[in-house]
Amino acid sequence: MAADKKHIKRSDFLKGELKGVEFADPMKMFxxxxxxxxxxNCPDPHAVVFTTASVEGFPASRVVYLRELVEEGFIIYTNYLSRKGTEVAENKNVALLFYWECLERQVRVEGVVEKVDPLISDDYFAGRPRISQIGAWASEQSSVIADRKTLEDRVAFFEKKFPTTVPRPPHWGGFLIKPSYFEFWQGRLGRLHDRICFEKDNDWQSYRIAP
Ligand SMILES: Cc1cc2nc3c(=O)[nH]c(=O)nc-3n(C[C@H](O)[C@H](O)[C@H](O)COP(=O)(O)O)c2cc1C
Structure with missing residues (x-):
């Protein structure tokens, strides 16, 4: 079916410009x-599309929250036995995509992923609301379940099992995404957008690419 072009809104991007490489270090720029x-106060600054690929190279994306920015990269938290968790166990090449509509920007990141130190995960888990802590035990993330009640029964089970402190499940924790490539995209007038890339050799090298 042909798309009805009348309904496609074409808006221009006018909010900023990227004159060139403003920082030698892309983590600083990020x-x-x-x-x-x-x-x-832009909406959803922490939401990021996290893309993994199976060992055969089939990609899969989902939204997660960026929880911490450290010198080495980006930290997210998840279930290590989920689809993303099992994929990165076999293929550590991943990508992140931030879409910041509010500032007409996107940032693309590619790199490798590794588990964070268990003590860092312990610390983060301890600060989560109790309902999320129980959820981490109750939800076998990405597994098929018979119905909603199955999940709710598991929540009730772990509520009883851990009446006070909830320990971190061994299958739940952080991933550190260590970048080797960045693209900073700033929308510009007439689709002549600015795109500045950084690639890690020993140091970071930067260059501009065409929109
Ligand atoms: C706004 C938003 C934030 C999310 N944050 C997380 C998160 O931080 N960690 C997580 O495991 N899943 C998060 N999810 C759920 C994931 O998108 C996904 O459903 C889940 O991680 C299972 O993915 P998988 O089966 O591919 O492993 C979030 C979803 C949305 C819409």
Whole structure:
């Protein structure tokens, strides 16, 4: 079926420009953009599309929350036995995609992933609300379940099992995504967008690419 072009809204991108490489370190540049999202109260600054691929190379994407930015990269938290968890156990090449509509920006990141130190996961888990802690035990993330009641029964089971402190499940924790490639995209007038890339050799090398 042909798309009805009348209904496609074409809006121009006018909110910023990327004159060139503003920072030698892309993590620094990322943190400046990220901070701007937070300071300007833009919606969903932490939401990021996380893409993994099976060992055969079939990709899969889902939204997760960026929980911490560290010098080495990006930390997210999840179930290690989920689809993403089992895929990265076999293929550590991953990608992140931030779409920041509010500032007409996107940031693409590619790199490798590794588990964070269990003590870091313990610390983060301990600060989560109790309902989320129980959920981490109750939900066998990405597994087929018979019905909603099965999940709710498991929640009730773990509520009883852990009446006070909830320990971190061994299958739940953080992943650190260590970047080797970045693209910073700033929307511009007439689709002549700015795109600045960084690639890690020993140091970071940067260059501009065509929109
Ligand atoms: C806004 C948003 C934030 C999310 N944050 C997380 C998260 O931080 N960790 C997580 O495991 N899943 C998160 N999810 C759920 C994932 O998108 C996904 O459903 C889940 O991780 C299972 O993915 P998988 O089966 O591919 O492993 C979030 C979903 C949305 C829409």
């Amino acid at each position: 943190s400046v953009w990220y901070q701007e999202m937070i300071e300007k």
